[in-house]
Amino acid sequence: MTVCEYRPGLEGIPVAQSSISYVDGQKGILEYRGIRIEELASHSTFLETSYLLIWGELPTKEELEAFEYEIRHRRRIKYRIRDMMKCFPETGHPMDALQASAAALGLFYSKRALDNPDYIREAVVRLLAKIPTMVAAFKQMRKGNDSVQPNDDLDYSANFLYMLNERKPDPLAARIFDICLTLHAEHTMNASTFSAMVTASTLTDPYAVVASAVGTLAGPLHGGANEEVITMLEEIGSVENVRSYLEDCVQRKSKIMGFGHRVYKVKDPRATILQNLAEQLFEKFGHDEYYEIAVELEKAVEEKLGQKGIYANVDFYSGLVYRKLGIPTDLFTPIFAIARVAGWLAHWKEQLEENRIFRPTQIYTGVHSVDYLPIEKR
Numbered sequence: 001m002t003v004c005e006y007r008p009g010l011e012g013i014p015v016a017q018s019s020i021s022y023v024d025g026q027k028g029i030l031e032y033r034g035i036r037i038e039e040l041a042s043h044s045t046f047l048e049t050s051y052l053l054i055w056g057e058l059p060t061k062e063e064l065e066a067f068e069y070e071i072r073h074r075r076r077i078k079y080r081i082r083d084m085m086k087c088f089p090e091t092g093h094p095m096d097a098l099q100a101s102a103a104a105l106g107l108f109y110s111k112r113a114l115d116n117p118d119y120i121r122e123a124v125v126r127l128l129a130k131i132p133t134m135v136a137a138f139k140q141m142r143k144g145n146d147s148v149q150p151n152d153d154l155d156y157s158a159n160f161l162y163m164l165n166e167r168k169p170d171p172l173a174a175r176i177f178d179i180c181l182t183l184h185a186e187h188t189m190n191a192s193t194f195s196a197m198v199t200a201s202t203l204t205d206p207y208a209v210v211a212s213a214v215g216t217l218a219g220p221l222h223g224g225a226n227e228e229v230i231t232m233l234e235e236i237g238s239v240e241n242v243r244s245y246l247e248d249c250v251q252r253k254s255k256i257m258g259f260g261h262r263v264y265k266v267k268d269p270r271a272t273i274l275q276n277l278a279e280q281l282f283e284k285f286g287h288d289e290y291y292e293i294a295v296e297l298e299k300a301v302e303e304k305l306g307q308k309g310i311y312a313n314v315d316f317y318s319g320l321v322y323r324k325l326g327i328p329t330d331l332f333t334p335i336f337a338i339a340r341v342a343g344w345l346a347h348w349k350e351q352l353e354e355n356r357i358f359r360p361t362q363i364y365t366g367v368h369s370v371d372y373l374p375i376e377k378r
């Protein structure tokens with residue numbers, strides 16, 4: 001066996017063979033199953049893209065209709081899960097609520113049959129269907145309200161916005177939200193997907209797989225950055241303050257949220273699409289004062305840090321889109337999770353096809369043969 005050198009963060013070390021997605025970080029290319037993200041954003045829907053990611057091919061009309069139908073009729077969550085969520089502290093973060101609720105699904109659907117394609121499909125449908133309902137339910141319950149029941153007349157994205165805001169969304173808003181989900185659905189071996197795969201490799205249930213991935217996505221270096229971007233734009237406050245804010249960050253060696261990526265060394269192609277979506281929303285629903293600050297910050301970061309390959313990533317403009325859709329800031333990362341469930345499940349399914357438990361090694365840096373010191377002598 002070849003022993004590799006230690007690389008912090010496993011940088012550049014392949015941990016799987018996968019045919020799900022591809023990134024060229026120098027050229028700014030992202031493909032799902034070989035199809036460019038720009039194509040999918042223009043022509044596909046989130047559920048069609050999820051099918052593509054999970055089953056490897058675009059569905060026929062009949063396959064897509066059947067998939068959408070199954071999901072539409074699995075959106076409701078059990079009253080016991082709703083009751084459990086009512087007991088969550090209302091000040092708790094929605095990502096923690098989502099992680100707990102996703103894990104709780106395992107209590108209800110505990111019979112595992114990982115070698116049965118029907119079981120896999122059932123779990124995929126259930127998770128894609130119920131995760132948005134859980135996110136919307138917590139949003140209502142933390143205000144002391146009952147959750148809004150799913151509306152069977154509405155498609156996936158329109159229904160989520162409906163459950164969130166208690167009114168049918170504008171069609172453009174729903175379409176733009178759906179594109180956001182497509183953009184966030186998958187991204188090769190990112191931290192939360194790796195977490196999902198490590199969990200999957202023990203042959204545990206898919207709810208545990210998704211719950212561990214949600215916990216990993218929550219951090220500010222990963223999916224949690226979309227929320228932090230808005231906090232940062234608030235802190236900057238005006239276009240005039242952008243350059244001094246950036247200088248200060250560089251001096252303090254603190255990270256500018258929504259910039260930098262392990263793989264992309266140019267602007268993330270999804271950031272370009274998200275910026276365009278934000279502009280479409282501003283045109284129809286009015287401007288956002290933070291947009292000019294964001295554009296100026298992107299320009300300043302490019303000038304200052306572009307030579308180090310630090311450019312806007314997917315988390316930089318997404319928050320500006322969600323704000324215009326009336327979504328509270330602390331729901332931005334749960335929305336990322338709603339989308340990334342598709343990618344996590346695609347990798348779960350792929351992992352099961354040729355599973356080996358993840359068990360890397362470590363380089364021990366501790367001591368040996370130390371005598372035990374009784375407590376009174378320490």
Ligand SMILES: CC(=O)SCCNC(=O)CCNC(=O)[C@H](O)C(C)(C)COP(=O)(O)OP(=O)(O)OC[C@H]1O[C@@H](n2cnc3c(N)ncnc32)[C@H](O)[C@@H]1OP(=O)(O)O
Pocket residue numbers: 009220221222223225254255256257258259260261262263305308310313314315
């Ligand atoms: C969905 C997603 O997960 S997209 C990423 C979302 N995360 C963020 O936006 C948080 C801010 N960005 C970051 O923290 C990083 O760019 C990461 C975590 C995304 C990638 O990290 P890594 O590949 O490990 O890069 P690392 O953190 O080692 O940075 C390499 C160099 O670039 C600098 N750098 C990287 N990102 C940034 C940033 N956002 N702001 C300022 N400097 C940065 C580092 O300080 C480091 O500089 P040095 O070599 O002079 O010490």
Ligand SMILES: O=C([O-])CC(=O)C(=O)O
Pocket residue numbers: 186187188189190191262263313314
């Ligand atoms: O790929 C990564 O490291 C981070 C990620 O999930 C993404 O960019 O969507």
